[in-house]
Structure formats: structure tokens, C-alpha cells
Amino acid sequence: MIECIAIKKTYVSGDMETPVLKGVSFTINDGEFVAIMGPSGSGKSTLMHILGALDTPTSGDYKLDGKSVAQLSDDELADVRKNKIGFVFQSFNLLSRTSVLRNVALPLVYAELPEDERDARAAAALKAVGMDESRFHHLSNQISGGQMQRVAIARALVNDPSLLLADEPTGNLDTRTGDIVLGTFQKLHESGRTIILITHEPYVAEHADRIITIKDGEIVSDTKNPHVRSIKI
Amino acid sequence: MKTKDLISESYSALTVNKVRTGLTMLGIVIGIGSVIAMVSVGQGAKNSIEASIQSIGSNLILISPGSTRGLGALVSSGRGSSQTLTLEDGHALDKQISFGHTTEMETSTRGQLIAKGKNTNTRVIGTIASYTTVRSLEIDTGAFISDEQDRTSAKVVVLGPTTRDDLFGVGSEAIGQTVRINGNTFRVIGITKSKGGSGFLNQDDVAFIPLTTAQHYLVGGSYLTTIAVQAASSDDMPSIQDEVNSILLQRHHINDALQADFTVQNQADIVATASTITGTFTTLLAAIASISLLVGGIGIMNMMLTTVTERTREIGLRKAIGAKRADISSQFLIEAVMLTFAGGALGVVLGWGISAVVSKFAGIAANVTISSVLLAFGVSAGIGIVFGYYPARRASLLNPIEALRFE
16 A cells, blocks of 8 residues: 655755655555656656655655655665565666566566576566567567567566556557557556556556646646546457 | 676676677786786796706805905905906815815806817816816716816816807717817817706806816916805805805905905805896886786776766666665676686786797796786786776666666
8 A cells, every 4th residue: 555645855956945746645555556647847757756765755754555665765765666666667678688587587686586486487477468488588679669668567567566656658659559568557457456657648547547647746636537448458 | 686696697797798898808818917927937037047046056155256455445346357366265265164065166268169160259167177066067978177187287178068069060979079279279078968048148158178277278377266165065054154254364364354355155145136136027027017907907997987877777777676785886896806807817828828938939937826826816806896896886876766867
């Protein structure tokens, strides 16, 4: 479960204080598929960084699975990311010239799992996102963009995180492959994953069950999506 | 993160860009290679100089004329340039030294040797029969000068193999032939075995004649250029040296040892002096070679800094999936150490190759010692740590958010 309580984030540069988040509160239950939508400059990226334990709020509290992560040190945050969060980025961020399997197993290296277990779990994660076994040993730069993003999703899943956090996951993909990726998220949601999708595109947000709209650092709406666009893959 | 995984991650990162990894490593390869080669060549030169000093005999105390200081003169004449040692000094020493010893006396000059139209300029040593014992000289064919020949000033000569080759042709039979030295005809009675050495140090380019013959026909007077006393036991060397000093001071009527008109040298001192000189050269060569090692290290740092910038997004990603600062910095540090270590290993091979080539073509027995190899490995790993530390630290301090955004 994710609880955000009056989260504020202010960037200070010299004498200038720039408030980016002005008191954001919401709760996301386990198994929800939520889209956080807003135009650029709305503060959604900053919110994502806080939700992803990459950054800490200036004030307010953020609880992940009941544990506060608002005031942790860098290395403690790294542990939270390692154990509880899976990231999917717009630009995939795969290690180039490295095999698909090795890319997916990378988070488990930091979790200090033995190699055969890493490979087994990476293979399972790749199957869960619909990657064919024949591609496991392809190099990451030898596969298509849609496949790259699914490999990235598999990497985010491999440590069995409490929260899957996707930042504009379809931003670098065409509509058709983007749909496949969104369909993959829906399928993972059906299997019980908690997913937060950050986007500026209403079309992408409409694939989630719940849409939180944010503007100028404040939540302007938080509603259940009445018409989920369902993609079957 | 487990060490094995850390090494495996670093290794795969290095193999991604093989050409660059190779070129960076080359700097260390050349650095370590030249240090090893220089040290081993220096060590080889030192060994060969020491060996040639040892080959003039063992347990030797060498007395040479020199360091005279005339009345009122401010400058003493140089060692070996004056005529202060005489045959009588030599005989007196032989008689008066109370420890077991053998004495050899000689006067040496350069002479023009002519045989059947061929000629050579060589060192001519006038000496006595004990020379072979004291100077460890072995006779190949024929015989060395006898006491009888010395007493009668016989015109006989014993040639070194190089001199024989120059005058009569390589490996030819020369016994019984005649040689003219500075206008006098000598009969060849023996050829010595080779003692080795080359260039100035060629101990085979020499001719021996009886001491009295040399004094009568070549140099004039009863002066000696060297008296060599060989101690029967190396333990007696200091006592014999003291005796030699006091006997000669008394004979030359000198009260102040600092005013002595002769020089007494112990073979061990000569070896020590030569070792100091060659040691200095080895250090100098190694110092020059280490400059290339330093340049190689800077090359590593340069590449690691480039790598950190290039892989900013990768670092961001690794942090996002849970890598701690220490994980990131150790990975980059290990990459640098792996580079220098592999470079060091290849450098040892290169250095060994260079010293093998030098041994073959320059006649110096260069040998690569285990200690220089271990030192090379230590130094290269150290360079990896020193020059990898700053880039690794820079990588570990990157803010993951900015790193992920980096284009």
C-alpha cells in the first residue's frame, strides 16, 4: 500500500524557492492500476521520483507498505528501490551489447542472488511479458523498440516489487507497439500487480483503472476511470 | 553485491569496447614492460661487471702506485701514474706478510705485436709464474712463464686467445711461432683459456711475458704497476691489508698514512664500488621507464573519466534498481584495476621479451627476477587504484535522477 500525506517538494536555488509539489495526498491500494497524468511542468516527474524512492520530499510523509521512506539516507533509499520498486523508463535504459537475460537479471545481482536462481527468475519474468525464449540470448541492441520496452518491464518485475512505476513507457514507441506495452501492463494488473503509470497523454492514461490528474503541483482530480480501454494481447 | 558478480560486471563492461580497452591497456603494457626490461638489463650489466671483477681472481688485495705528494706540492699525482712500487717492494711483501698468501707482481704496458705481417696493439703484461694462481688464469695449450724464464729474462710470450686470433688466425696453432714486440723477437710458449668479456673488458686481448724481460726490453727500470696478494683465507683479508699498508709505509719512509704513495684495494671494495655504480644506472633507467608507467596511468584515468560520462545513464539505471554508492564505486575501481592488472601481465611478457632480445644481441645476460615481476604487478594494481579512484568516486556520487535524464 502506498500512502502520500501532504507531500511538498521545493527546490531552492540561491534565494529562489521553486515549489514543485504543494501538498499532495493520496492512497493507492495493492493491486491498483493508477495513471498519474499532467502536462509537463506539473510536478508529475518529481512525484514519480519520490514514489520511486529516488528522491525525498521536503515535507510530508510517504509510506510504502506501512514504512516511512521520507527521511531515509541515500543507501537506505537504494535498498527500498532494490526490494520494493520496479522502474520502467521512457528510453528503456537497457545495457547495450548485453544479452536480454543478463539485462533482466541485473537487479538480482544487487540483491545478491546466486546466478542460476537469477537466470531462472529472469526467464520467468521475460515469459510473463510475452518474450519468446529464442530471444533471451539476443543482445539488447538487436531487438525492436517494443521488445526492448517489454525487456525493461521484465527487468522491473524480476525482483517481485510492491510497486511497478512506469514513466512515459510508450513515449518512444509507435501506437501499435505502445498498445502492446499497455496491454502488457493490463495483463500484469490482472495478475495482481500494483502499477503506477506516469504520462501526459490522456490516451495512455485511459488504460488505467484510476486517473490522478496533477497540475501546478496540486491534484486537480482523482477519479475512477469509467471507460477502461482494454487491450487483449 | 558479491565480489564474483562485481568482477563479472566489470569484465563485461570492459569487453563492450574492446579497442578502447586494448589501447588504454597498451599504456600500462609499455610502462610495465619498459620498467621490467630496464631493471633486468641493469641487473644483467651489474652481474656481468661483478663476474668480470671476480674473474680476475678471488680474495685479492691489489696494490698500485700513486697518490704521491712531493715536498710542497699541493696536488698528488694520480693513482697508477707514478713509479713508486718496485720489485723490491713486491719481494719484501711476499717475505713479510705473516698470513697464508701468494704474491704476484706485474708491470703492464701497451705494445705493438707483429707476426707474419699482421699486427695488433694490445696490453702486454710482464709477470711471474704465480700469476696463474693469483689471477685464476688457465692455460689452454703450451705452458705459462716459469720462474726460470723470469730469472733469465727469456724472450717468451703467452698469448690470450683474442691476440692469438688477431695475429695467427682464429683457432690456429701458434706455439713455437715468433712474435715481434716493440722490435724484439719473442717465442710463443702458450695460449691461455678464454676468460670472456668484450670491448674494454676483453680479458682475452692480452700478451704475457716474464717480468724481468718486460723491465729490460719494454718499460725500463724495476717499477711495478700492480702487486696482487691473494689471501689463503678470506678471513685474513683485513689483517693482510693492514700488514701491506704498514710494510709499505715503513719501506717508503712515510709516517702519515694519508700521505701514502700507493693505494691498497680490497677486491670486495672494488666489487662494491662497481655495484654502486651499476645500481645507480639501474635506478636511473627504471626512473625513466616509470615515467611511461605514469603516463599509462594517466591514460587509464582519462579513459575511466570518459567512461563514467558515457555511461551516466547506465549508472543512473544501476542506482534506480538498487545499487548503492559502494557498489558503483567498486565496479569502476575494479574495472580500472582489471585494466592495469591485465596490462601489467602483458607488460611482464613484453619486458621479458625485450630482455631476452637484449641478452641475445647485446651480450648482457639480462634476467627478469621474480621480485621485479611481483613489484610490477603491485605497481600496476596500485596505479589502477590511484588513477581509478577519482573516476569511480565521481560515478558513485552521481545523482540518479539527473543521471537517468542525461542525454
